[in-house]
Amino acid sequence: MAISPSRVFAALLPTAEDIYRNENEPGMGGHTVTVQRTQNSAREVQVTGSAEVSCPADRATVSVSFKNSKESVNDVTNSISRRVEYILQTLRQHHVKGEELTVTRHIYRADDLYHMEALVMVVFSDFGQMERVCIVLLEKLDKSVCVSTPHFYHSEECLSLLRRSVCVAAVENARLKASEMSSMLGQTLGHPLLVREEEATERDGGREGGEGRMGEGVHRPSISATSRVFVTFNLRHKDRTRKKI
Template identity: 55%
Template sequence: MDNQTRVFAKILPAAGGDYVGNENEQAVEMRALNRQSPSNRVREVQVTGTAEVCSPADRASVRVSVANSKESVNEVTSSVSRRLEYILQAVRQHGVSDKDTSVNRFLHREADQYHMDAEVVVTFSDFEKMERVRSVLLEKLDKSVCVGTPKFCHSAECLSQMRRRACVSAVENAQQKACEVSQLLGQTLGPPLLVREEETKEWKNEEEEEEDRGTGGQGATLPIHLPCTPTITASSRVTVSFSLRDRGRKKL
């Protein structure tokens, strides 16, 4: 009798996503169905696997502000533009792409003075390079500019990779569990029959930052609190079914 096999695949919406930005992620269910006679039914073992993957922020943005007041529009524009050009030049010299830099200007009049506010926002993927740029601007421009504290975030690529790693690790854990169970039962673990991602979760880890804020007098030796790099943890829970074979059964 011919043994026919059908394979089905369907896309399921991800369940339990707690972190915004997870709505585009999808879970995949694969199922293999064998048409076999009742005397030759496939024996299987079904197990669950879980995994957690933690990822620190891979991006940081720094806001540099410039402001000045003059009696004429040309004077205030020229003064602010010179400092903006120095900031942009310093950023370029450290290998930051123009697409990771934005500039905004705002001109208004107060009494007999023209006042211009401007800001440069730079996004870094190299945090050491970011600190070098901040040091240069603070040293060279001093009080004529305001260099803000870095704000850390996760890129879409970082979050997507973290979710995939969590799912793959959960499947690996399920396979290891099924292998140990099959050995206990004196069986040989066969190929997977079903893989389903049952639940995914994500959460921000802010405990370290809160602990730093609550140290009180213990941190008195530091003039300021160092910025805390946030992390996000992704968890995945999967269900996997494997076929079982007798150890003495020969492969065809």
């Protein structure tokens, strides 16, 4: 995952006593920072932070299809079954697990012949493994089977991790900016009092659901997620944090 640069702005809560203003300071984006003391000496800093994280697809499906025609049901069934077993054996040799593949068959009669079609669908998370399997099947079975190009997509686990990662990155950016501002103002950043995600978006960073041809440089699609958070921290005087001697 790649984290893009983000912009974070801050404003301190207005209160009732000493006021510090810093308008249009370089690096602060022309915003006004106001620090004032409340009657009970409570101080807070409110910060918005944003981040963007992109993630490539982590799954791909490849289908292997083939068909045959015979004069009897047994003949066509046996022919297709032998082909299916060879493909499954090849997949097992390349450590493809049973839960990562499905096999479907369809038989029908036409022109006094029995026709059977079969489809083996495989889900890959290891794209090197996927390429090796496809090469073996194409070399051994040649034109008797049709090996599809990979169809890439993002698993739910990948998307969930992406959403958490971008939110955490936005909060961290907000904390860093708040820490720098509190130090500049002679304060020490305290504990967060409120964290709220105000906006979360996702967009395609490439060809979602894209396909790539083996041997031609497969390009995985990606998704970019953005997050904007609002965080409130309390502030402490630096002299209060020093240990008494």
